[in-house]
Amino acid sequence: MLQNTAGPQVTDQFEALITGLLEDRFGTTANFLDADLVSGLRQTLLTHHAAGRMHPAGIGQKFDHQHNLSIRGDVIKWLDDHSDNPYEKTFQALVKDFIHYLNRTCYTGINTWEFHYAYYATGSYYQRHLDQFRQDRRRKFSFVVYLNDQWEAADGGQLRLYLPNGETLLTPTGGRAVLFKSDELEHEVLPALLRPRLSIAGWLKV
Numbered sequence: 778m779l780q781n782t783a784g785p786q787v788t789d790q791f792e793a794l795i796t797g798l799l800e801d802r803f804g805t806t807a808n809f810l811d812a813d814l815v816s817g818l819r820q821t822l823l824t825h826h827a828a829g830r831m832h833p834a835g836i837g838q839k840f841d842h843q844h845n846l847s848i849r850g851d852v853i854k855w856l857d858d859h860s861d862n863p864y865e866k867t868f869q870a871l872v873k874d875f876i877h878y879l880n881r882t883c884y885t886g887i888n889t890w891e892f893h894y895a896y897y898a899t900g901s902y903y904q905r906h907l908d909q910f911r912q913d914r915r916r917k918f919s920f921v922v923y924l925n926d927q928w929e930a931a932d933g934g935q936l937r938l939y940l941p942n943g944e945t946l947l948t949p950t951g952g953r954a955v956l957f958k959s960d961e962l963e964h965e966v967l968p969a970l971l972r973p974r975l976s977i978a979g980w981l982k983v
C-alpha cells in the first residue's frame with residue numbers, strides 16, 4: 778500500500794483519474810471536490826468577478842500573446858499559491874496530494890503547477906485547441922474542475938474532447954474533474970448557453 782496523506786475515498790478519485798488517462802486518454806470523476814468546497818470556490822470566483830479582478834486570457838505566450846475573443850471568451854484570474862482563503866488552501870492541498878500520487882504511481886516527475894479561475898459569460902466559448910505552447914513544453918497534464926451549481930445539459934458549455942475514436946462531450950457539473958495530456962488531446966469549450974460557466978483550469982508541469 779502506498780503511503781498517502783489523502784484518505785481512501787480521495788485515493789479512489791485519484792485512481793479513477795489516472796486509470797482513465799491510461800486507458801482512454803482522459804480521466805474524469807464526478808465528485809473530485811465535495812459540495813462545500815465547490816460552493817466556497819464558486820463564491821470566491823464570483824467575488825473576484827464582481828470586483829473586476831478577472832481579465833481576458835491571452836492565447837499563446839510572450840511574443841504570441843494576444844487577446845482574441847473569436848478564439849476564447851473567458852475571463853480568468855490566476856490562483857495565488859500563498860492565498861489565505863480556506864477554500865483555495867484546501868484546493869491547493871488536494872492538488873499537491875494528487876501530484877504526489879501521480880508521481881509515485883506513474884513516475885511523471887511533475888514539480889510545479891498553475892491554476893486559474895475561469896468565467897465564461899453566456900455566449901462565450903473556447904475553440905478547439907491544444908494546451909501546450911509551441912515555445913514552452915513544460916505543461917504535461919491539463920486538469921480542470923467545475924464550480925457550477927445544478928448545471929444541466931441545456932446550459933451548454935460542454936467540454937468536447939477530440940479522441941482518436943471520435944468525440945466525447947462532458948457536462949461541466951460542479952465537483953467534476955477532468956485530466957488529460959496537454960500535448961496530445963485537442964479539446965474545445967462549447968458556448969455557455971443560459972448562464973455563466975465557472976471552473977478552475979490548470980496545468981501540471983515539469
Ligand code: OGA
Binds near residue numbers: 935964966
Ligand atoms: C482551457 C480549457 C477546458 C474547460 O482553459 O484551456 O480548455 O472545460 N478549459 O474549461
Ligand code: MN
Binds near residue numbers: 906907908919964
Ligand atoms: Mn485547454
